Amino acid sequence: MTTGQLGEFLRARRSRLRPEDVGLPRFGERRRVSGLRREELAQLAGVSVSYYTRLEQGQSVNASEAILDALADALKLDNHERRHLRELAAQRPQPTRRPPVERVSSLTRDLLRSLDNVPALVVGRRTDILAWNTLGHALFAGHVDPTLVDRPADRPNLARLLFLDPHTRDLYVDWPRKARAVVGNLRLVAGRHPEDALLAGLIGELSMQSQEFVSLWADHRVKPCEADTYDLRHPLVGSLTVTQQNLRVARNPEQSLCLVTTAAGSASADTMQLLARSVDGKNIQADSMAGHA
Template sequence: MERHDPLDQRAELSEFLRSRRARLKPQDVGLPEYGRARRVPGLRREELAQLAGVSLTYYTRLEQGHGQNVSAEVLDAIARALRLDDTERAHLTHLASPRARRKRHSERPQQVRPELLGLLEAMEGVPAYVLGRRLDILAWNRMAAAVFGDFGALPVAERNMARLVFLDPAAQELYADWACRACEMVSGLRLYAGCHPDDPRLSALVGELSVKNEEFRTLWAAHTVADKTHGRKTLRHPLVGEVHLAFETLKLPDSPEQSLVTFHADPGSGSADALRLLASWRAGAPVPAETVTTNPAPETRSR
């Protein structure tokens, strides 16, 4: 388990840089391997500083969490030396920015527009849900409930995708690629933490998952960040068996903290037949008057 507040901004910057430096080998960046024996994996600080074109003292202070007044040019040079991808570069910029440290987390209730709720309801046969801050589940349609489980049966404070993936045994059985799904959840929380280090609900969520799940602790300590917006998943559904679905994650332009996630099966496939079967069962079952459910968290209001 980490030795500091999971959202301490200076520690986040320090450990992110250390973790990215540790994954590089001298041969990865064209450096010789000879010299004194390496006591720790990865590049030494002096090697990274040389590659980035900054002094060892300057880089050491940065890796110790002193990221104030770092220019964009220096951050870009360090990002190139560390071989960061675009998502990792953005994360480093957030962690090193004084503005990010001073940024207050918005306590505005998470609300899903009525038009978006109507779109979810109209997407018959397409499992879909809306995620908000901290991967909170803000809204979903009938097919999402049929495929992933009835989110509405959960206490409002527990309607969070990361919490389900790590703490709900049913979710761990559902995802055939659970290890990949777990990595996605942690990577998404890491990105959010970089932008909102002062979100008390996120801090509480990370603390709870760290205490209750060893796999989460391991993944959180790896400081992996990624923004996977599309791909494929294999589910082991308790009623229809194995289902292969493609997913798309669409950021909402007017609500950047919200994302619409949709799932579909290849036309003519057995998975498409499975979705139709689930839809028919769902259509024949008693349903509440509100076909699309909201209000997943204490801060959220339904329409």
């Protein structure tokens, strides 16, 4: 059991609930704690205060499924949060080993090559960019060497770019919303893979270098990145609104294919076409220079 993380998650979810949210009277008194008190949550879940306190403090292990379900109901957890609670309560090892290098299958590379007109990235479970097409690179990280994705030790990482790279920060008009989404997804993955030393290292690095990451991580928000719409401020073509969708990769559920689309007939669609033409022009120029070399 990752007892420390379990206790932190329980405390964070308890603090976001008010007595009136769960049908408890408030009586107008001033409360010294934000959210529910431990005894109030224990009452709602049907467990003793001492047992619940031990859970939060990491002094009790092997919580039954019935107790976890009762706590999830009392805390009003959604499906993603319920799964996260169970994963934190499971007895699994702490980060001790270096996982194998993530590789992109030939099937996925063939799919990526077929998506010439749609920005696309293949993203690993730690948000490493494992592969991208030309338009995906141009949209998200045109200032980064595109060949880095082919060198596992040097691969760009979406979370690292988002928090530590000023170009990526400037790309998102509503940067805090994108940051919350990425951290919420990292929380899910960390609960699912407590043994992943590289993931633990990434979280440690971001915690050391970004106070904003520390604050968002402490919130214990858990939600997968599935689909969302963002306003971008691209340094080459200007403003556009895009929808990012993350699809599971066949035969490798730990990887996702991030596809970026714009509304048909919109100004953003025209802007995306402008970016595509710009990329094509650079490629034609490069090919021409190579032919005369």
